[in-house]
Amino acid sequence: MxxxxxxxxxxxxxxxxxxxxxxxxxxxxxxxxxxxxxxxxxxxxxxxxxxxxxTDKQALIAAIAVDGHSKIQSLISKVVEKYPNDPLQQLVHLAWAYVQFGLRSPAHYKITFSGLIENEKNYPAFVEVSQLSMSAIKKITADCQSAGILKKSDYEVEMVAVSMWGLIHGLVSLVIEGQVSSKLLMRNPPKAMLIATLQQVVCVPLDVSILNS
Amino acid sequence: MxxxxxxxxxxxxxxxxxxxxxxxxxxxxxxxxxxxxxxxxxxxxxxxxxxxxxTDKQALIAAIAVDGHSKIQSLISKVVEKYPNDPLQQLVHLAWAYVQFGLRSPAHYKITFSGLIENEKNYPAFVEVSQLSMSAIKKITADCQSAGILKKSDYEVEMVAVSMWGLIHGLVSLVIEGQVSSKLLMRNPPKAMLIATLQQVVCVPLDVSILNS
DNA sequence: AATCAAACTTGACAATGTCAAGATTATATC
DNA sequence: GATATAATCTTGACATTGTCAAGTTTGATT
CATH class of the missing domain: 1.10.10.60 (Homeodomain-like)
Structure with a gap:
């Protein structure tokens, strides 16, 4: 080097x-x-x-997206290490990592997760790293199901994981786009917002205090 | 004229x-x-x-987004007329309308709902029409809660509506971006996928047959 | 030391967003 | 109905951009 x-x-x-x-x-x-x-x-x-x-301008954009995925993944690793055998904490903090990244670096988040890359299949590094993200979410989801924290659906684990992913991503997108009124955000800051959302999916009641860390 | x-x-x-x-x-x-x-x-x-x-290239893009919102809204109107007093049907078909629009016109969907507009506040028509979309979702969500179809959370209706919106939007985004493996899509076509997702949120079991229309 | 490939530069070109200034036409006012 | 005014559209120009082509420098390999 x-x-x-x-x-x-x-x-x-x-x-x-x-x-x-x-x-x-x-x-x-x-x-x-x-x-x-x-x-x-x-x-x-x-x-x-x-x-x-x-090769392209798109290739540079793809590289930015890869960087975004990497940042999220290192956050996930830390969280998983910090809360071993506690998939609920992992899930909540994973979601929280997304929210923070999205609110802190909206443009970077958009490039990474909002499909601004036109032909993602042309950029193998991006495909690979985004599949890694999905795998992490799938693992945590499966662990949550095993622990009885997430409902088991008739569909496969990947299905539920996609739902979780979609839920978090959709929420962050709406916040970034400003489609969520600022008044609502004032009354329910993102952290509480996230909890409220997860309560729709999680079948055990969540204690908000678990987020104080 | x-x-x-x-x-x-x-x-x-x-x-x-x-x-x-x-x-x-x-x-x-x-x-x-x-x-x-x-x-x-x-x-x-x-x-x-x-x-x-x-005034701008962005203004034209914003106009495309306004058109997309309008298309979705006319779909919503039709659905609400078709299933009066049946908020569950309304909810499912609303979500289904999003999925169809997204899969049928991915680029148009992206412009409309994926935050490709840089400063949305500069385009009042867009702000107005996107708030209308949110209102429709909020109304259906509230009706579902009243009918005992959706859990009532401790947070306000808007909170739950945002979650629904986010869930649907996130799912469609992931499908469009191809982050959902095609294998998964083959085994669980979008319609079943949607049901699986909603089952995570809805507290009464859904019968897939309600979608045959 | 010679060769080769990678990394970088200079130069060029068509296309694009946008400004400025002028031409054409609809609309409103008297 | 004529005239003024504003809206709509055109032509022309400019800097910026993505990208191709061809050349230059340098590190690596033999």
């Missing part, structure tokens, strides 16, 4: 530098503000340098 | 013509294929004509 020297012809770590730059741009100017040339400028290279690492 | 004469300087109904053209483009070439100039070409006007009706 070559050191990032100040002024060499070769950047050394341009790919990651471009991704970071792109994430910053997206955070500051939104999805439509992202430009290949702008990212290149921010990384201090010429306007065509990105093409050595990304 | 002037007739759409063949070759007058004034188009007569350019605004709607542009929206239709844009929807077609989006359906055929995806969101990134949409271009102001392309829509203008398709409507047979000069490249700057759209600016008489839309």
């Amino acid at each position: 070559p050191v990032m020297s100040k002024k060499s012809y070769h950047h050394g770590d341009l790919k990651n530098a471009l991704i970071s730059a792109a994430i910053e741009i997206v955070a500051q100017e939104g999805v439509y503000g992202l430009t290949l040339r702008k990212a290149a400028r921010k990384a201090g290279v010429s306007h065509n340098a990105p093409y050595a690492h990304f | 002037p007739v759409m004469s063949k070759k007058s300087y004034h188009h007569g109904d350019l605004k709607n013509a542009l929206i239709s053209a844009a929807i077609e483009i989006v359906a055929q070439e995806g969101v990134y294929g949409l271009t102001l100039r392309k829509a203008a070409r398709k409507a047979g006007v000069s490249h700057n004509a759209p600016y008489a009706h839309f």
Whole structure:
């Protein structure tokens, strides 16, 4: 791994530098503000340098999405480690991680989870990492069912996991889009909102205090 | 309302013509294929004509979203008329309308419900129509609660409605993005999928046969 | 040390969003 | 009904963008 020297012809770590730059741009100017040339400028290279690492503008966007999935996954790992054998805590904190990521970095969240990538199958890294996310949710869901925390439906585990995923993702989307009135948010901050939602799905009553950590 | 004469300087109904053209483009070439100039070409006007009706490219996108909301709302109206005093049927068919719209016109659905509009507050028509959608869902949800079909939570009706909305929207999003494996879809076609999902939320068992219509 | 491939640059091109200024037509006012 | 006014549409121009082509620099391999 070559050191990032100040002024060499070769950047050394341009790919990651471009991704970071792109994430910053997206955070500051939104999805439509992202430009290949702008990212290149921010990384201090010429306007065509990105093409050595990304075939497309879409490929850079896909890389941002991969980064988003990775961030969520590292959060999930931490949560699973912190609450072993407690799938309810894992589930709630998993959902909470999504909400936090979504509210903290809306644009990044959108790119990652809201289907802004046109042909995802063209980007194997994205396909792989998004399947990993799904696997994590599936595992936690299955554990919840075994522990009697989630209803067992007649359909397979994946079915219920998709429902959970959808529920959380849908909620976050609505909050980000502002379709949930701010008044409602004031009276029911996201954390309580999440609990209320999960209570619809979970068949044991939830104690809100489990979230104080 | 002037007739759409063949070759007058004034188009007569350019605004709607542009929206239709844009929807077609989006359906055929995806969101990134949409271009102001392309829509203008398709409507047979000069490249700057759209600016008489839309301040922005974003404004045209917002108009597409408004159209999507309108389509869903007319579907909702029909369903509510068809099943008066049967909130469960209303709920299921409402959800089903979303799924159908999403699977039939993925790109249009994305623009309408997936937050592709950057600053929605800048487009009052969009804000208004999306609030109407929410109101419809809220009413049906409340009716379901009154009928004992949906659990009453400690939180207000809007809370539960948001959950329902989120659940449906999240599911459709995942299907559109292809994050739900096609194998799963084969074994559980969308209609059954929807039922499975609703069974997580609804506290009375659902009979799949109610969907045969 | 010579070769090769990867990483990066410069240059070019068509397409796009949008501004400015002018042309055409509908509508309202007298 | 003529005239003013505003809405609608056109032509022209410009900077920016994604991407192709061709060349340059450099690290790696032999």
